[in-house]
Amino acid sequence: MTDGLTLTNVTSGYGPTHVLDRVNLNLRPGERLAVIGRNGAGKTTLLATIMGLAKLHEGTVTLNGAPIHGLSPHKRSSLGLGLVPQTRDIFKSLTVEENLLSAKRGSATLDEAYALFPRLKERRKNGGGQLSGGEQQMLAIARTLMTEPDVILLDEPLEGLAPVICEQLMQVFEDLCNDGRRSVVLVEQHATAALKFADRAVLMANGAIVHEGPATELLARPDLLNRHIGVALSA
């Protein structure tokens, strides 16, 4: 049995459209994986395929050796997958606290979420629609954590946020991984931040994985990024 999350020859997309093309990927328990690519490379579709939100045309998705590609998104969530979507999808009619409680599972508590994001505790009675972009992102992450995931899929969590908030969030991701129980897939256009965080990275272009290797290698050799996906590392 293979531990962790494994995608084998996965071709997927939306309706009849194919976005991912024969993708193979393995995520070991406790591993941090960065997925880097330009817009339209298929990064979000990769996460949607893992979560069951995109149509799988070919291939298999397994979690700890058991196939999950036939399961609905809510069943995948109950098996330990947790997606923080790029769009955040905060429930605007619910308060911060209600957003968190709507996802509560098992022994997850509000205190744990507030310990990770003290700002949310201050705004716990505010409506979801009254939050800033950074607060919404914190809430989206905290809400996913309320489902007690073993594998966290983060879709461009730093997009559109101020640098100081980005630093705070990256620190939170570090804290989440410290106990080695959780695996994280971080899809990000901020290549430097993602590579500093990750153990391993994959580069995507045109729906396929074009390079895979240790994150430190890509940090040391930015020419690889430029060669494969035409992206330069920022400071």
Place this chain on the structure above:
Amino acid sequence: MKSWGPPLLLLILAVVLYFALPFNLAFLTRILIMVVLVLSLDLVLGYAGIATLGQAALYGAGAYAAGLFAIHVWADPVAGLFVGAGAGAMLAFVSGLVLMRTQGLTLIMLSIAVASICLEIANKARDVTGGADGLRGIRMEPVLGLFAFDFIGKTGFWYALAVVAVVFVVLALLSRAPLGLSLRGIHESPERMAAIGVSVYWRRITAYTIGGGIAGIAGALSAQITQLVSLESFSFTLSAEALIMLILGGTGRLYGAVLGTLIFMFVHHWAAANDPFNWLFVIGALVLAVVFFLPKGVISAPPAITRLLKGGRHAGS
């Protein structure tokens, strides 16, 4: 509950109306029964976002079940309420297994179809339901063995008011429980709720079944207090009126259901008494005005007026 003020105010209003309109207790009781029905629709549509025009099917199921139970088994009112709730919930669960797989226009059409099928079954099963003549011969025992139903309708009024209060409190608690929160989440984004581990299909069935149970209670109340169940219980008009009442008051807020029912029933009563032929025009104008000026219902009037007094929509900026 966040505040006891508004529900207390509504209770006081009910008591004031009881003393202010002593010869209209049947009308006031009818309003209370409709409040229960519209509250059930608020759970289904306002909270869970299930667009239905077949709530009368669940109301009618409760009415016939409670009526038949009283005639053939036991005429205890409270037991009859449970039977009505069970019948409404059962019909909602069984039909919901199919209905909740659909959305939008398809769901609306199917919900109407379910009510039509129920109406036709009740019409054909004359020997059991009385057919077009209605189910007669319902004689209820005193409520809790203490309060006998009277000709003027005093017992019926207080009994209905007690049921409204219980239903309201239960729904208020439910709306703040994880189930209620997840229903509101499903209303906003079913895909997101699925991705955080909620089975949207079964959660919608649960909401529809609870809503069916409450609609069944409304039907049972009607059967017990009026001592008659007619085919009108399954009518499309009843479903449509309940929906209009909810839209008038405001969806997704229980007070909206109560306010909408009060306004609709009083305007309907007043307009029909003054002009028996053109009263629908008044109702139509009222709905148009509310939808145009207060799209979120009458419940949104106080904040809208406050904004207006502060200088229009730019006041907050």
